[in-house]
Amino acid sequence: MARKVLHALSPMRLARRLWPPLLFLAILVGLWELAIEVDYVSERILPHPKDVAVSFWELIRSDFVWDDIGATLWESVAGFVLGAALGLALAIPSGLSPVMRRMLGPYAVALQVTPRIAIAPLIIAWAGFGYSSKIWIAAIIAFFPVYVNTLTGILTVDEEAREMFRSLGASRWQTFQHLMVPGSLPVMFAGLKTAAGLSLVGAVVGEFISAERGLGVLVQQFASQLAMADAFAVILMLMFLGLLLYGVMEWLERTTVFWLHDDRLVARSRRRAARAEKKLARNGGVPPKPRPTLVGRR
């Protein structure tokens, strides 16, 4: 494992992988700088990239910004968990029962086509200016992709596999536990990943409308003061927050839905083989006595 990581981090490999995105970044920053140099845009509207970097550095060394980062992170994570829990809680019964599906389906779609940001002021009126209102806004936005993807995952579980479970006499609970849940995980995770990104959107939108803390509040303040370099720096922070959420989800996906990732599969195969070997050795090298079997009955 460690050797593999080292291998992936060797300078040559890193260089080969990293030059295309870095080149693009250089072009982008160059064009940006050029646009200001030739006075295509005013420096007051679009700050120098260098100034953004300086603002970013100064902000993260200040005391107050970490409170804002913490607020936004807490709102989006809690909103994501709440939205995902609601999505799962409604998608699972909908996936298993056609009646539930017909009962809930139309309203899930209605909620989806309504611009949910429009509900945000109402939620603030109900839940106040504190964290809870932003958590609810994030949850409502994160809900839908989890609901739809989990439902799709359950409904697209292989029909032949279901027939096989039935022919083996599996109970409903066994089919759910051993077939439906793992079978719908890959599609479900696609929804969870989308939801993680959307929950951050929900939190920031809530902060725009009314809040005391949060990166959304900061962006609004800096922009209204025309402190553009600072505003850009806060947007960079939001990007890093988004990357963090995405990275966590990506990691969760790779560990949970391991069977879609070759490296994980190989490692698990090895581990299982080693464990079986150990078990055999524990039994003194003698395999346990076979149950009377069909094999060789004739």
Next chain:
Amino acid sequence: MQEDSRALAKPGLGGGPSAVGERGEGTILAENVTKEFEGGVRALDDVDLSARPGEFVSIVGPSGCGKSTMLRLIAGLIPLSGGTITVNGRQVTEPRQDIALMFQRPTLLPWQTALQNVLLPPKLGKNLDQGAERQAYELLDLVGLSGFEHTYPRHLSGGMQQRVALARLLMVGVDVLLLDEPFAAVDQLTRERLNLELLRVHERLSATALLVTHNIQEATLLADRVIVMTPRPGRIADVIDVPLPRPRAPEMLAEPEFQELVLRAYSGLQIPLVDEGDTRQAGVNGA
């Protein structure tokens, strides 16, 4: 009287299979089976079919002749529209533990190793113990997969996946194996090899096998009896006894006796140039 004398004669054949025969394990008896799907499509029309314990029966026919439907009915997966199906002397009304169905695709669980997949039947039956595990190892060895017990399906070839499915099927410990074009998804060469392995496995077990296929050579080479079906609605056109000796070998494909059986099956299917009267007669012969 005749029945009695046969039962008496059987122990002379030596041990295992006769004991199975006396208990009637693996008998399939289908009478006047009719299946109509929603929308009035008649998939099967008054079909009679039977199999003796340990017998290998093939059902051939073009797509849409209801052969897969027949298997699903015997497996108890879909309800009958008319007639009765009895397996082991008990009427089939729902999926049962003594009847196992093998599908066209391996339908392995991708999140489980070959061994775990084979252990699925005892796990669902709540009798997963060391004996079951040992048996799973043995069966994987029997289908030629020792060394691949802890490999995940994603890293197994199509043919190997189908072998895992076969091992899982045998794990059920059933009297009746229902095989629905079990090797349709693999290439021709692998398929021929798997067929012979299936035969070898069948010869070692006492289970009755019912194989559905649209390949006449395959059906004839494997079976004791070939049932030829015609579509719309599904009916039995001919039943052909295959008197070739066992164990069967691929070389038998070249024998004139084999060719004759295959030609007779073709005429039952009404595919090549056959006059009407001939096939009618075959139809009366049926079942």
